Amino acid sequence: MKDNSLLKMDHEDTHLGKVEIAPEVIEVIAGIAASEVDGVAEMRGNFATGVVERFGKVNHGKGVKVDLADDGITIDVYCVVTFGVSIPKVAASVQENIRQTLLNMTSLSINEINIHIVGIQFDTKAQEVQIDEEM
Known part of the structure; x- marks a missing residue:
């Protein structure tokens, strides 16, 4: 990704000025949109995002990488899905x-929007409740 690059909006010229969007904004929008999908348990970030979250700051761009190239925008999304879901359907x-x-x-x-499934989350609380009810 280009450092300090902004996406310039192509829209009608209103003579009011220009509109630019930082790549970090694209990451946040994509991260929130991915998290909204049923079957996505969590987004996977790197070590730095894990440390930041331990201090109470939520990083909505976690698990999203935006690459600005001359031929367009490519987004890579790294997420964990819930056990039992159809991975191709969730990814789509x-x-x-x-x-x-x-x-x-x-x-x-x-x-491109590339989806990388990096893990599966099991619903351990539901399993614990079911085991307790059987006893």
Whole structure:
């Protein structure tokens, strides 16, 4: 990703000035859109985001990487899914929700939205309750 690069909006010239969007804004929008999809348990960040979250700050761009290239925008999303869901359906839903949300909020079209499933989360609380009820 280019350092300190901003996305310039292509829209009608209103003579009021220009609109630029920072790549971090795209990361946040994509992260929130991905988290909204049923079956996504959590987003996977790196060590630094884990440390920041321990201090109470929520990073909505966690698990999202935006690459600005000359040929367009590529988004990589790293997420953990809930056990038992259809991974292809969840991944397709994440891609569509991110695409639609970014289009609605920014009017940007995205070249690629790559989904990386990096883990599966088991619902241990439900399993514990079920075991307790059987006893």
